Amino acid sequence: MALACALGAVAALGQAPWSLWPLSIAAFAGLYGLYIRAATWRRAAWLGLAGGAGYFALALSWIVEPFLIDIARHGWMAPFALLLSAVGFALFWALAQGVARALMPGGVGWMRGAALVWIASLTLCEALRGWLLTGFPWAQPGHALIDTAMLGWSAVGGALPLTALVLGAAVALWHVARGRRLMGAAALAGFAALYAVAPMLDRAPAPAADAPxxxxxxxxxxxxxxxxxxxxxxxxxxxxxxxxxxxxxxxxxxxxxxxxxxxxxxxxxxxxxxxxxxxxxxxxxxxxxxxxxxxxxxxxxxxxxxxxxxxxxxxLVPFGEYMPLGDLAARFGLRGLAQQYGNGYSAGPxxxxxxxxxxxxxxxxxxxxxxxxxxxxxxxxxxxxxxxxxxxxxxxxxxxxxxxxxxxxxxxxxxxxxxxxxxxxxxxxxxxxxxxxxxxxxxxxxxxxxxxxxxxxxxTPYARTGDWPALLLLALMAIVPAALQRRKNRTLPTA
Missing domain, CATH: 3.60.110.10 (Carbon-nitrogen hydrolase)
Structure with missing residues (x-):
């Protein structure tokens, strides 16, 4: 668990301002290696929780800053805010790895499909993190590629394919490190090809001489x-x-x-x-x-x-611009950090x-x-x-x-x-x-x-279609390999 937590923290170094995306990919390769050795879905989920906690504790370390503005009133909340945020968002990684391992319980050749299921499950749970309870899509693994040419691919599929690319490169790196050079090298070559093609996706027109x-x-x-x-x-x-x-x-x-x-x-x-x-x-x-x-x-x-x-x-930012259950929270002296009046701001239409x-x-x-x-x-x-x-x-x-x-x-x-x-x-x-x-x-x-x-x-293609094509493809990446593996397991003779 400690190793998973440490690898998660290293993976967070792909985020700005560090932008060490190769190191982030290497850390995710280590997290995948721990996942693939998990014997049960429960073990996989716990590893996801530990890795996610380390990742979000560093990636979202800035979350203590608002509590330090008025340190006398709010400073005591800072460590609890970071801890609850890190563990709370890590629950999505726990869900992803638990589900992925449950979908792929093992069998002959199961690791080929397991990679796709893990990539898809973690990316889909990151999408869920961006929606559930108003959502918080901050510091997704794919954001490590924003400062690279790979940003161009967001015009095609949005942020989710960037996360899938980071995780896919991590799986490929793990296979190379484990001696499965043909499979891993082929996947890394695919990543390199996408990187090389990405600048061609830049369709930004040149600014006019009389631009405003x-x-x-x-x-x-x-x-x-x-x-x-x-x-x-x-x-x-x-x-x-x-x-x-x-x-x-x-x-x-x-x-x-x-x-x-x-x-x-x-x-x-x-x-x-x-x-x-x-x-x-x-x-x-x-x-x-x-x-x-x-x-x-x-x-x-x-x-x-x-x-x-x-x-x-x-x-609006929950707990910042408004307090959920504001009237009840006000009785305990709790107010949104950014609000100046009453129980906070009201939402526009x-x-x-x-x-x-x-x-x-x-x-x-x-x-x-x-x-x-x-x-x-x-x-x-x-x-x-x-x-x-x-x-x-x-x-x-x-x-x-x-x-x-x-x-x-x-x-x-x-x-x-x-x-x-x-x-x-x-x-x-x-x-x-x-x-x-x-x-x-x-x-x-x-x-x-x-x-x-x-x-x-x-x-852009993404402006026309939104996230739906990526979500559909990711769902197929999770379901099809799992279904084929289960069918294979049922047809294998038993001794």
Missing amino acids: IIRIVQPNVPQEQKWDPAYMGFHYDRQMDLTAAPGTPDLIVWPETALPVLLNRAEETLRDIAAAARGVPMVLGVQRADGARYYNSMILTDGAGRQTALYDKHH GPQMMDLGALGRAVPLICYEGVFARDVAGAPGRADMLLLLTNDAWFGEVSGPYQHLAQARLRSAEQGLPMIRAANTGVSAMIDAAGQITAQISLGEAGYIDAALPPPAPP
């Missing part, structure tokens, strides 16, 4: 200062100075919850911001009230500071489209929504770009912000759409339709970039 210029403002406000009256004026003035800097952008974008007052009381503030912007339209992250309900929102304003479009975040006039139509996303492919795909019609506002000050400065950025790149590559990404503390970036960063502001810096907006690509 987007100013992305990054104020770099530490979370512990964000709502402190002693600092709010300083940080607001900094945003105004960055907005008023020389240049002639076509749109100026502020990050999540950048407005220091509720939208309901911001009419004069919006006029002042419009004056600083010299009449340039703006997108701003705001908070607004509607009676007793509060929303984490995004607005578009015209050159006079008048609101012309509104989007309310609909995919769902994915929408924001009309940016001559710039085109954008899918608005706020923070956490950018990690869900379905939140991007759920918007009505085909957009020209993705528009993401976030406050990654919650994620610390080690791994969380970089993993969040990587998933933003994945969303662009999946859909073939550029992304404007404005982050409070970074990394703010312009991302093209192939998921490549064309301009950025580094983590922990205050500043702005005037970046050309890349054009969209034609709809």
Whole structure:
């Protein structure tokens, strides 16, 4: 169990910011070797739990950061949050390996099919992790390939094939290490061929000479200062100075919850911001009230500071932006970490489209929504770009912000759409339709970039079909080898 846990932790080094994807594949090869030697499905499940716990403990180590913002109130929760998260998400790996071993109980030649069943089961359970109880598809094994040419394959099948490719390469490596060189070498050669072909899948059009210029403002406000009256004026003035800097952008974008007052009381503030912007339209992250309900929102304003479009975040962070069973939790003094009012934010109506006039139509996303492919795909019609506002000050400065950025790149590559990404503390970036960063502001810096907006690509295969083809193929990978093995076992003569 200890070895499985350690291998899981090593496998997590494939995630950003480390991006050691070959080491991650090698660690998954070790985990597969432990799985294949498990005599029972129970043993396989326990190994999955141990490996998953090690993996998520490192990959999601940033999860303690929000609890350290107000350490006097929430600091005691940090170790429990990490432990429960690591073990909770490891349960999906336990389920995957237990089911895979139950489907393939053994028999003559069973290891050939066992590899496919293990790859399919683990990938399908990672898909389940992204859906169950609102979902949390963060740090999937396939995300280790986002910083490689293999990102191009996400345009074909989304994130799930990337996970299957990581696991498939791991199985192949294990076979080579165990002396089964022909089978393993053939599979590794297939992986290398897919890697070589991947750059050909880049269909991002070249930017036009007269492309619109987007100013992305990054104020770099530490979370512990964000709502402190002693600092709010300083940080607001900094945003105004960055907005008023020389240049002639076509749109100026502020990050999540950048407005220091509720939208309901911001009419004069919006006029002042419009004056600083010299009449340039703006997108701003705001908070607004509607009676007793509060929303984490995004607005578009015209050159006079008048609101012309509104989007309310609909995919909220449980325990962060709202408390499940909030009234009951409030009796025990528990509040969402990010909330400022009541029992937290209310959810908006769902994915929408924001009309940016001559710039085109954008899918608005706020923070956490950018990690869900379905939140991007759920918007009505085909957009020209993705528009993401976030406050990654919650994620610390080690791994969380970089993993969040990587998933933003994945969303662009999946859909073939550029992304404007404005982050409070970074990394703010312009991302093209192939998921490549064309301009950025580094983590922990205050500043702005005037970046050309890349054009969209034609709809990708994934944009047309979503996850269904990959899910169907994975289901067949799990069911067919298991059925053939069981049939073989029944027909073998017994002594």
